[in-house]
Amino acid sequence: MRTRSMLALFMTGTLIFFPQQGWTEETDDESTANVVILDKVMVIGSPADAEGMPGSAHVVTKEEIRQQSYDDVNRVLRKVPGVYVREEDGFGLFPNISLRGVDTTRSAKVTIMEDGILMAPAPYSAPAAYFSPTVGRMSGLEVLKGSSQIKYGPHITGGVINYLATPIPLKKTAYLKTQYGDFNELRAHAYVGNTIETAQAGRFGFLFEGYARMNDGFKTIDQTPDFRDGDDTGFTKPEPMIKLSWEPPTAFHQRLEFQYGQTELDANETYLGLSEADFQANPFRRYAASRFDNITSTQRRTYLRYGIAPTDNLDIITTLYYTRFKRNWYKLQDIRNVNGNTLGLSAALAGAQNGEGLACLQGNLACTLRVRANNRSYYTKGIESVAYYRFGVGAVQQEVSTGIRYHQDQVRRFQRNDDFTQAATGTISNLTFGMPGGAGNRQQKTKALALYAQDTITINKWSVxxxxxxxxxxxxxxxxxxxxxxxxxxxDMVAGGVGVVYQFNPWWTGFGGVHRGFSPPSPNGAVTNGLKEETSTAVEAGARYKNPRQALGAEAVVFFTRFEDLIVIDNIGGTGTGLDENFGVVHAYGLEFSAQYDPGIANGWTWRNPWYTTLTYTNAEQQNDARSTDAESIFSFGQKGNKVPYIPEVQFTFGTGLETDQWGAFLTGTYVSETFTSANNVEGQVNGTGNPDARFGKTDSYFVADISGFYQVTDRIRVLGGVQNLFDAEYLVSRQPHGPRPGMPRFAYGGMEVALW
Known part of the structure; x- marks a missing residue:
């Protein structure tokens, strides 16, 4: 683990770099209008643009992210209906996101982008989200489901999530936010930028940004005679970024934009959970056998984007992009020489071999700990060009959008196993290093050519x-x-669909659509198992209401999705092959509802009182018996009529607040119903072959509340604070990768925001 001095240096350097004067960062509509955003590279655009989408579309704004000082995308997405998240580490480092019933595992079935650019480590060859953009540094988040996602790929059976990074400002702007909280959490976010107008050379823009977070974690590792640092289960995560732009003084508009960013992670994080009894006694405990577990990763991303509008009716945007990601998760793989036997971790947690495996993990039995260096490197590169052409005659207006993308990505696996000899006291007496590449030496590579065409036809109140x-x-x-x-x-994959929007009056809009999506298998699954793409047929219908004068808005959507040839991985973190498998057919249907109302605005009060609520009901059901009999897969031995793992039936979120120009206070609450953690829908920790396995069983239903507040000290300085998980709820959120895992306990924090000039 890197030392705390890294973040302290970052924070000190930030304060020295910026002038020691301040002003409060503007957040009103005028300020928003003064920020340069290329609308056409956004999935939705502004929240107002969502009203004209033919599918379910939601924008989470910068203000909504900052209101509760969220840096965990799981908590941010609770406000969006139709989104399901399976927590893993409590901080959102490794999100597991599902949209409308697709498999949650590592967000691999969701197209994840930042500023319109694919962000998974290798979106085609290995999309599992061991990297995900940091939501705490974002200026917004867009979530798109339904027929509108046809412009994006390659995973469009569920939906699209687009992170919006801080844009280059049009006027001189600087911002600094620092926070301190429980678990020795330190967090800092700072940026400075401007756009400079010149008579001869046009407009130049720049943005320099830094974001950093570190803490000691909220779990404690059991100590042994040779290990005393059990309180360090946290991470460090610094992220510098630069953006530059140029708009030459030509007769038609042109814009060139360059970005480079980097994210480094050093986390003492583990795949190992707890036994059921130990979880009930102390969910924040970690066994001594996990003390060597640590992941280091580096992600570098860059793009060069050129936009040109040669006429009033034509826009062309071309983007050249490249990302590189390296990670090495050094983590416990299995335990050996347990009275002569080798045990998987989930079996040991569930009491296999009369509890001897659990005693080994706890450091109370002589055994061998096999730790694997999961060393992998990834790259993604490509070029994409998108054109928008507008034309029309009379009441019939059209915008045709076409795009072409050539993309390459690759994952290179080069792993080894190390063996730690453990004495009955938990002391390590010997370490034997394995052969590099001996635990996995393979490569997956994909070259992809993608084309799309979409036409928006508007006829009076209709859009098709x-x-x-x-x-x-x-x-x-x-x-x-x-x-x-x-x-x-x-x-060869084909997707298509049609969406319809009808504007009943200035307040009511109806919409619906039919969409065929796809999600490809990995090269390993395609070559070894001969898999073809997963496909989906989705139908949705809904209505939106918005009355700005009454500060009231609402949206309701009913949906049905039929997944065919559903692709699942046979394990995560287990001892299986890691191959893609074809599960079969799944039906997911349900209701999504959201509403917002502010009586303060509606009644002209001097203070605001926003209220919002979202509700998602989902029934995701298997339509055939599982084809897999691999006990390592949580999708094995499922039966027709069973529920899909980790898709809750009910999710409900509400929020309210009081706000004046001087101060504000806000409350958010979320309820999530329990889920099965395996396709065979068993209550106990027993897999399909009847053997003990801690990955099988259920999660808890839970309710979590967050509060926050701010006070405006001056026009330029704001102090803030809050508590997440206010009631300190203890709940089981996942049984993957290995055994029961908790959500984050109560987390209190305080800090300040300063806008410097």
Whole structure:
């Protein structure tokens, strides 16, 4: 773990870099208008633009993210209906997100983007989210479901999430926010930017940004005679970023924008959970066997984007992008020499071998701890060009959007196993290093050509939006240890749909659509198992109401999605093959509802009183018996009619607040119903073969409340504070990767925001 001095240096440097004068960052509509945003690279645009979308669309604004000082995308997304999150580490480092019933595992079935650019480590070859953009540094978040997602890929059976990074401001702007909280949490966010107008060379813009977070974690590792640092289960995460832009003084508008950003993570995080009894006694305990677990990763991202509007009716935007991601998760793989046997971690947690495996994990039995260096490197690169052309005659107006993208990505796995000899006291007496590449030496690579076309046809009160998408994938899988498993595969995938919007009056809008989506298998799954893409057929219908004069808005959507050839992975963190498998058919249907009302605005009060609520009801049901009999898979041995793992039936979130120009206080509450954690829908920790396995069972239903407040000291300085998980609820959020895992306990924090000039 890096030392705390890194963040202290960052914070000190930030304060020295900025002038020691302040002003309060403007957050009104005028300020928002003074920020440069390329609308066409956003999934939705402004919250107002969501009203004209033919599918379910939601924008989470910068103000909503900052209101509760969230840096965990799981908490942010609770406000969006139709989104399901499975927590893992309590801080949102490794999100598991599902939209409308797709598999939650590592957000692999959701297209994750930042400023319109694919952000998964290798979106085609290995999309599992061991990296996800940091929501705490974002200026917004867009979530799109339904037929509107046809412009995006490659995973469009569920939906799209687009993170919006801080844009280059049009006027001189600087911002600093610092926080301190429980678990020795330190957090800092700072940026400075401006756009400079010149008579000869046009307009130049710049933005320098830094974000950093670190803490000691909220879990404690059991101590042994040779290990006394059990309180350090936290992480450090610094993120510098630079953006530059140029708009030349030509007769038609042109804009060139460059960005470079970097994220580093050093986390003492583990895959290992607890036994059921130990979780009930202390959910924030970690066993001594997990003390070597640590992940380090580095992600570097850059793009060069060129936009040109040669006429009033035509916009063309071309983006050249490149990301590189490296990570090494050094973590406990299994336990050996447990009275002569090897045990998987989930089996040991569930009491296998008369509890001897659990005693090994607790440091109370002589055994061997096998720790794997999961060393992998990824890259993503490509070029994309999108054109928008507007034309029309009389009442019929159209905007045709077309795009082409050539993309390459790759994951290279080069792993080793190390063996730690443990004495009956928990002391490590010997370490044997494994052979590099001996625990996995393979490569997956994808070359993808994607094309789409979409037409928005507006006739008086009607808008009809048909679209089609085609992708061709050339996939390569190379297994150095077993060359016979190597090979190539080709995928041709087609998606399409049509959405309809009808404006009944200035307040009411109806919408609906039909959409066929796809999600490709990994090269390994395509070559080894011969898998083709997962497909979905989705239908939705809904209505929106918005009356600005009454400060009231609402949206209700009913949806049905049929997933065919659902692709699942046979394990996560287990001892299985890690291959993609074809699960079969799943139906997901439900209701999404959201509403907002502010009586303060509606009645002309001198203070505001916002209220909001979201409700999601979902029934995600298996339509066939599971094809897998691999006990390592939580999707094995499922039966027709069973529920899909980790998709709650009911989610409910509400919030309210009081706010004046001088101070504000806010409350948010979320309820999530219990879920099954495996396709065979068992209550106890027993897999499909009847053997003990801590991944099988249920999660808890839970209710979590967050509060926050601020006080405006001067026009330029604001102090803030809050408590997340106000009632200190203890609840089980996941049984993956290995055994019961808790949500974050009560977390109190305080800090300040200063806008410097």
């Amino acid at each position: 939006i048909p679209g089609v998408r085609y992708e061709r994938l050339d996939q390569t899988f190379k297994d150095v240890a077993t060359p016979a498993n190597s090979g190539t595969a080709t995928q």
